[in-house]
Amino acid sequence: DVQLLESGGDLVQPGWSLRLSCAASGFTFSSFAMNWVRQAPGKGLEWVSTISAGGANTYYADSVKGRFTISRDNSKNTLYLQMNSLRAEDTAVYYCARGLKARGIISYDYWGQGTLVTVSS
């Protein structure tokens, strides 16, 4: 079975950094693009970032561009999101989601359970 397990969420102060991880299992990780989607408390879904299967292509929402970096380690079947200069508006549950194919603009099939990031002083 496909499983995605996020970790790394925490309570941090504005301006701090945090790295989220998403451990994948049950499929050939290196064959699928991966994504981060977030959901602020009581709000809707917001796409954050996408990385192609090989890692060569990355895409970001304007709200995080220049502050967040998506990456992956296909040898460890793990997706990452490095979040710098965190702001209160970054407070959200962060989900990783598997893309439908290796590259391109894609939707998702499987989702992780999410990890909560809270940015507050």
Next chain:
Amino acid sequence: DIQMTQSPSSLSASVGDRVTITCRASQGISNYLAWFQQKPGKAPKSLIYAASSLHSGVPSKFSGSGSGTDFTLTISSLQPEDSATYYCQQYDAYPITFGQGTRLEIK
């Protein structure tokens, strides 16, 4: 950016009913439209991609249609477990965008 507008924002229906949720894109997106279901406190679940293709394991009571700018999600034979918020998503162009969600209550 492509704006996705869902209607209604919320609706209430009875067990056994059929409901339709509409999603409109601010510009044509061909059939690059997906639907997701989210129950309170849970991760989203993927229902439909390419406007009308069901993901594996999704019951046939869910169906999608549309192309261009106007899309619909229809849920038939409503059951209490269908109570959730439903989101559409366009993946025709970056940034990928979601509709604001439609909350479905089962009376």
